[in-house]
Amino acid sequence: MIANGQVVGDGSWDLRVFVTDLQTERQIRVKGDVHIGGVMLRLVEDLEISMDWSDHALWWPKQNIWLTRTRSTLDQCGVHADALLHFTPMHKNLRVQLPDLRYLDMKVDFSVKTFSAVVHVCKELGIRHPEELSFCKPLEPNHLKYNYKDMPKKKHDHETNKNGHLPPDTNTFIANSSPVGSTGSLENSQFLCAPVTPSRGPASSTPVSTPGNNTGTWKKNGHSTEFSYSPNLTNNSLSVEYLNGTLDSSLASSPPTPAPEARKQLLRPKSLIEKARMNVGWLDSSLSIMEQGVREHDTLCLRFKFYVFYDLNPKYDAIRINQIYEQAKWQLLNEEIDCTEEEMLMFASLQLQVNRQASQPQQNHQIDGNNGILSPVIDDDIDAALNNLQNTLEGSTIGSHSNDITSVPELKDQLRFLKPKRFTLKAYKKYWFTCRDLHLYMYKTREDMLHNINCVMNVNLKGCEVTPDVHISQNKYVIKLEVPSAEGMSEMYIRCDDETQYSRWMACCRLAAKGRSLADSSYETEKQTILDFLNLQRRSEQPAINPSSLDIQVQDYVAPKYLRKSKGKLTQRILEAHTNVKDLSLIDAKMNYIKAWQLLPDYGITLFVVKFMDCKKEELLGVAYNRIMKMDLNSGDHQKTWRFNTMKAWNINWEIKHMMVQFEEGNIVFSCLSADCKVVHEFIGGYIFLSTRSKDASQTLNEELFHKLTGGWS
Template sequence: MDPHMYKLPDGKYADGSWELNIYVTNLELEKQIRVTGDLHIGGVMLKLVESLDLKEQRDWSDHAIWWSEKNQWLKRTGSTLDQCHVQADAKLQFTPMHKTLRVQMPDMQLVDIRVDFSSNVFSSVIELSKEVGIRHPEELSFLKKPNARALNVKQRSNGRKKKDRDRDSMASSNSNEAASTGSLDGIPPHTPTRRPSPGFNRSVNSTPGHNGNTTLFSIHSSGSNFSDSFENLNMSLLNSPQTPSKEAREGLIKPNNYREKAWINSGWLDSSKSLMEQGIQENDTLMLRFKYFAFYDLDPKQDGVRINQIYEQAKWGLLNEEIDCTEEEMIMFAALQMQVNLQAQMPQPDPDAPTEGQDDIDKALTNLQDSLEGTSITTGQSDITSVPELCDNLRFFRPKKLTLKGYKRGYFVFRDTHLTQYKAQEDNHGAPVQTLNLNGCEVSHEVSIPNDRYGIKLLIKAPEGPMELWLRCESEEQYAKWMAACRLASKNKTMADSSYQAEVQGIQAFLGMQRSKKTSNPSINTENVDIQVEDYVSPRFLKKHKPKQVAARILDAHTSVKNMKLMEAKYNYIKAWQALPEYGVTYFVVKFRNSSKKEELIGIAYNRLIKMDINSGDSQKMWRYSTMKTWHVNWEVKEVLVQMEDENIQFSCSSADCKVVHEFIGGYIFLSMRSLDANQTLNKEMFHKLTGGWV
């Protein structure tokens, strides 16, 4: 007997070798191979493939070893089994790294696409974005669909009869029981009848979705019609279906308060870990969403899909009440959406062939980019010898607890980034009542055109603590000038900046789109126009008004935007979305150290952190990233630590993992470093350094 074949009680042979069990997922076959601890991972895979003895030759280049018990990939082929701590009791899988993932795009369409399950999520999103034609993938990430039962909120029924809802609910329950455990609530599971091929080949085929009404594309196997099919996918993402699938619409979960809005953000995946490491299995469904609201280098010639998906995410956020707006604003958004739908059915000019007015769209998108980023390319001063001023009598109010006093009148002077208040105009050469620096302040609006109310709300950072000041203007023209000045001052810009006039004009256009024409044009007959109002306004407004009334108001408001082209209408929709007070703020429920134990709300925006009231959402304090020195995670106590110039902030997060909070802060810092003058190669190493959570 060969002594090398003698098996010891510990399972090893006399020569130190032992048997390792590996399951080959494509073949649904378990193999045992003889290994030693000094055999490297590459040698293990080679030995396994040689032992399969298949009749036909296969390409195993996309395969790697997955260790499910340790929840990790063994991708370092030069490392030995001993270095990886793999012993005889380990259960390993030899499986493709690229697997099919069902992705719900921002426009609610479902796409089956092969994604690298072994790379970190950041790399997987980059790969996916390249496939579907979206530039700057660093702005997006994967989000798990929130579970309605866990959130304890009602899903939208869209007016269906109770018996229909009960029938669909039962069917959904049965399908969920039969589906894999990785399926997510609210989005139907997908179990293909045929296992995809292991190689990373692709084709796009339009296929019927669940119940025959889902727009669905698949990208996973080669075919001669790839170019035509891929163009179909691109066109579908460029101009989305006006009505999404029933499953997608009914899978929407409407948050009822800020706590529920914060809970939804617990679903963001960790960008530094792979899909498999986070429990995502083949054929599971994830949502692809714009995670960071700092859209960069928007170009209508290159970013048709990207701009449309931003527009669609904005639209569904409003319809699902994830972001709040006034009734007049909701009707304005509905009118713009109608114009987008009408223009999408008409031939559009070739973006590569400049036409009259195309430069205006390019300029508008550049202005949009500047306002969304908060940092723009230096534009210079219009006249360095003169310092513009605004001088007006305004009504003002300082909100305080237990106060019943209303607005008072005062004389205000706006110069540089400073707002100075006097008791009256004749006192403007004397001592002012107060002078406030608006650099870094929080600016929001309170506008009601039917009631002639044009308000500006300022939350100003002061040594004694944040203070609120509300200003009330007398006219649209006055409001546009002062609001533009406040917005620029919050970014440390003055009215001498060349973007000031564009900001004023943008605010005036925003108000103009909300203004009702009050027309009695007999050609507008709401009886003959079929508007499904639930596709245009959120449920909150449908509860207040009858559908015919809402339809009439949408048609009325549409007269203000009916001459806009497709890209212009989408741009104005995004611009109006960006002007909303809640725009671009991601919420988390936290507990601050060295304060009361009650839960509080923190909002993370592209340029600041905001401490907020968890019930009302009112801002209480804010910290600008420009004054931040460092930030990291204390992993022992699960706290985020942020060191500012004048104070340190420490808090734990109860609505999500603290890594998610840290990643938002680091992600925005990373995005703020982008520049048109710099090399546009995406620096993955820098992203992970800023978002990793380590000092």
């Protein structure tokens, strides 16, 4: 039967499609077996407008998904007669805030997975190793006051425009499933992602807002995009001026101070729980940014997410080094990571040197580790494996005073020891210590130590948490050890007499905690790095610069908690510390800043508020590049540490949002309260992925493996 020119009863129906570019709706007669590509082709033919539609795709607002598989049929995608689809560009304007707090208007693909979008953004910006970065949503003060589940949900404006077609910003953060899941194990590896059976529910609302603005201006020239300058600054929108051909140099050097509007939006956490809540904003790398509530002209922050900076090379990484330096600087000034007052002044002096050198012509040179520069800290497991292989092939006598290659390297010293007990005040007592084969032995007398008898204490350092407690002005050089035990982590303190003794034992304990002995080739490097770090904190009696010749705004150099002293006194102390670094070049000063940042106790530990199974109270979970830690919510003390090299599997029960991690010593199950559990899952999987990187120059980024390890199961 034919009615109104259409065949009725043949199974066809009218599909409504809204064309966002034209702000018009069209109806296309389709059947369920029509392919997505066919729908777009018929729509373009129906529009009869000659323009390039190649960047357009179909977006389904109600289901919050892209229909990008052009060979799939409408029936396969679940599209029926009541659906309203949007025909819209995949590349949209996004305002990106860089780690140095500057904003950049960019064209970003809203239809691909966030991981791929970040890779493309980093390629445009000239930043190598994009797998270390990700997008996160800007936070507001309210986000530090509540856990993820307890955040007051915003009332979204569901009013549409006069045509009734524009969707509201859904602010969704779909984390209960991923489009691509973990489907197997790492080849030749002990890690595997065990399957669970989640269901794809409706889009969940996130407390993290995506403030939109439409102040970005764009100029298109062929396929290239020019970065434009907007003199009108709003609270949410800043623009950076880029002249033709100066993008690289602009990103490799940042203004001494950011725009006031950008700095006002920085949040300063006042407790460990607030630091943990700051990780709520990370996007799901396995979903597109459009699926997570981000709309055109919204703002996202581009940040280094994983604290394993692979192959930092001043020759190729001027932009990357500058942005890492800037992120480190704002973490310290914002009190996101703690440091002592002496360390703060050292960082301020390095920052001052960076600012002074930024206006000076720089020579191309390689960093010289013997020229007052901090030696690199070898934390990469691949580096360690290569070093161990080198030791096996060449032999090593590092840490040993004997030329006998069959002897076991060991340290021997008299140190002061304290094991704190509740409600008692105990002083340090002198004991004789020796360390060999990852074990720390304590004796009452030197004779006992030499004859290896009457051992008072034997500590296996592997798996311990090693934390420095140093105040140079007080001649305090303490190593805090947290040793795993049946009751949790047992604390003990070892006090050294001077910095030389401290550097030897600190390097020894750090390596032993990672399972490396004194024979490891990185021992000497680690020891020298610690010494260099301490030397940078020493004050000079006479500053190299006359304080009256500089107008230093101390709040731009020192964290708020250290601003109690007068401006003049702080300026004097910064200049005294600056004497140690006054001869460093721009890139050397930045590299020293980064490496000193990496030596801080809290460096690289991402916090979450969690609740472990069968435990009523909230606790902290810290995720680092090689381990996860159960920590006290108030003090941050370590209660238990699990290392990734003993991990067998990790997965999430999406129905109840519980995460289980299987270790050789047992399983742990917890729910995450300060962020979606997918964020924790991605941090663990991401660090496992980063540990697979090799030094092969021809190595390509394995996105499939990244999503296999971080995506969860669908």
